[in-house]
Amino acid sequence: MTEIHDYVRMEFAPERASVAPDENLLAQGIVDSLGILKLVTFLEQRFGFEAADDDLVPENFSTLEMIRDFVERKRKP
Amino acid sequence: MDLSFTPEQLALRGEVVKFARKELNAGLVERDHQQAFSREGWDKCAAMGIHGLPFPREHGGSGADVLTTMLAMEGLGYGCRDSGLIFAINAQMWAVQMPILNFGTEEQKRRYLPRLCGGEWIGAHGMTEPGSGSDSSALATTAVRRGHRWILNGTKTFVTNAPIADVFVVFATTDRARGFMGVTGFVVEKGAPGFHVGKPIEKMGLKTSPMAELVFEDCELPLDALLGEEGGGTRVFSSSMEWERGCLLASSLGAMERQLETCVDYATNRRQFNRPIGKFQSVANKIVDMKVRLETSRLLLYKLAWLKSAGGEAVIDAAIAKLHLSESWVQSCLDAIQIHGGYGYTTEFELERDLRDAIAGRIYSGTSEIQRNIIAAQLGL
Numbered sequence: 001m002t003e004i005h006d007y008v009r010m011e012f013a014p015e016r017a018s019v020a021p022d023e024n025l026l027a028q029g030i031v032d033s034l035g036i037l038k039l040v041t042f043l044e045q046r047f048g049f050e051a052a053d054d055d056l057v058p059e060n061f062s063t064l065e066m067i068r069d070f071v072e073r074k075r076k077p
Numbered sequence: 078m079d080l081s082f083t084p085e086q087l088a089l090r091g092e093v094v095k096f097a098r099k100e101l102n103a104g105l106v107e108r109d110h111q112q113a114f115s116r117e118g119w120d121k122c123a124a125m126g127i128h129g130l131p132f133p134r135e136h137g138g139s140g141a142d143v144l145t146t147m148l149a150m151e152g153l154g155y156g157c158r159d160s161g162l163i164f165a166i167n168a169q170m171w172a173v174q175m176p177i178l179n180f181g182t183e184e185q186k187r188r189y190l191p192r193l194c195g196g197e198w199i200g201a202h203g204m205t206e207p208g209s210g211s212d213s214s215a216l217a218t219t220a221v222r223r224g225h226r227w228i229l230n231g232t233k234t235f236v237t238n239a240p241i242a243d244v245f246v247v248f249a250t251t252d253r254a255r256g257f258m259g260v261t262g263f264v265v266e267k268g269a270p271g272f273h274v275g276k277p278i279e280k281m282g283l284k285t286s287p288m289a290e291l292v293f294e295d296c297e298l299p300l301d302a303l304l305g306e307e308g309g310g311t312r313v314f315s316s317s318m319e320w321e322r323g324c325l326l327a328s329s330l331g332a333m334e335r336q337l338e339t340c341v342d343y344a345t346n347r348r349q350f351n352r353p354i355g356k357f358q359s360v361a362n363k364i365v366d367m368k369v370r371l372e373t374s375r376l377l378l379y380k381l382a383w384l385k386s387a388g389g390e391a392v393i394d395a396a397i398a399k400l401h402l403s404e405s406w407v408q409s410c411l412d413a414i415q416i417h418g419g420y421g422y423t424t425e426f427e428l429e430r431d432l433r434d435a436i437a438g439r440i441y442s443g444t445s446e447i448q449r450n451i452i453a454a455q456l457g458l
């Protein structure tokens with residue numbers, strides 16, 4: 001989780017000291033349509049899975065908590 | 078990667094070139110001056126089957142594969158000097174017809190595709206807004222469901238074909254809390270209550286392709302105007318952009334080839350200091366660079382066509398092709414003008430128009446800067 005938090009903060013909100021786990025990244029435009037490409041590439045490379053088109057839904061990417069849960073689900077064999 | 082062409086594919090390209098030269102160039106300097114769209118040229122292209130090339134036969138198309146389509150579009154760019162007309166056709170094919178084919182309901186496909194492929198109706202695509210261009214998904218236009226209606230409010234700008242279009246694919250947010258994942262696509266017909274098209278927007282080039290704003294003031298749409306899923310608009314938009322980025326510029330490849338031939342011819346025949354100017358290395362080198370840009374562009378485009386034929390996503394390849402082709406075209410236009418000296422600067426030689434038309438390629442379908450951002454993101458940067 002720390003790793004995902006640090007990546008999102010540094011990449012998308014460098015002016016901030018931290019991003020809360022339940023903050024809505026999409027509503028605030030912290031992660032936008034170009035950002036999601038970067039984020040997914042990072043998650044795929046770092047955690048070794050492949051995201052499908054159908055994975056790109058708000059339920060997986062709205063908050064840091066949701067991203068963490070999504071990554072855990074994807075990593076399960 | 079197999080990029081060999083069949084005799085049928087090459088014959089089609091040849092036919093398109095012949096058709097375009099004969100039918101589409103008359104009166105172009107004047108049309109450009111008057112910013113006049115050629116409906117006649119549009120209809121002829123549709124009758125030739127251009128609009129429907131890669132679309133299934135059951136929807137009024139010819140069912141051609143991507144590589145064949147690109148080859149034909151390249152032929153169109155080689156034979157037809159009216160880049161505005163070609164741009165208008167491409168804008169419809171990739172950003173209206175393709176999303177309707179890929180995301181539309183059976184009813185939407187039945188209603189719109191035959192009319193669009195046949196040239197009877199004209200389509201336009203509205204994403205850009207006064208406050209959101211490159212950051213397209215930060216759009217302000219809203220769509221709210223009220224009973225059996227969607228109510229749209231907002232303004233779209235720089236919409237190619239808007240003044241002449243019958244049907245529009247537009248995007249609005251249906252749930253701001255979902256950010257770009259709350260963007261939704263709609264199909265809007267001319268005359269929908271609360272919808273109107275603004276005054277034509279004058280521009281530097283592509284003058285024969287009309288452009289305007291779209292205004293939605295409590296515009297009422299039926300529920301089945303939804304294109305794709307609610308909240309699925311970014312996917313619809315990105316998918317059309319991937320097609321558009323790749324295919325729109327196939328025609329500029331043809332234009333670059335035509336320009337190269339014109340320059341070789343001019344450099345061979347124009348004499349200064351008792352020899353053809355092509356014998357001066359600085360002139361020859363410009364032409365060599367034009368040739369190198371043409372061939373690298375061709376390979377990138379055909380690779381993209383091959384990837385798309387295999388059915389895969391090609392985000393990075395589409396961005397690379399778009400970036401390289403659009404920048405190459407601008408540079409080749411500048412070189413062509415320079416090689417022609419003062420004549421190159423005149424309207425009569427039609428090279429200055431090519432340049433004005435080419436510059437738009439660095440802006441539409443995502444600017445060169447945005448293509449670089451996409452490539453960087455794909456590289457994990």
Ligand SMILES: Cc1cc2nc3c(=O)[nH]c(=O)nc-3n(C[C@H](O)[C@H](O)[C@H](O)COP(=O)(O)OP(=O)(O)OC[C@H]3O[C@@H](n4cnc5c(N)ncnc54)[C@H](O)[C@@H]3O)c2cc1C
Binds near residue numbers: 441443450
């Ligand atoms: C001929 C033509 C036809 C068009 N047709 C249509 C159409 O049919 N439908 C439609 O919806 N739109 C259309 N457009 C609009 C086009 O898509 C936008 O103009 C384009 O996306 C850029 O948006 P903008 O003009 O608001 O510029 P901005 O986004 O404001 O960009 C201004 C400058 O800032 C740069 N910039 C912005 N963000 C970044 C970043 N993150 N990193 C680096 N640089 C950045 C841009 O590259 C550009 O140089 C058309 C445009 C043209 C020129």
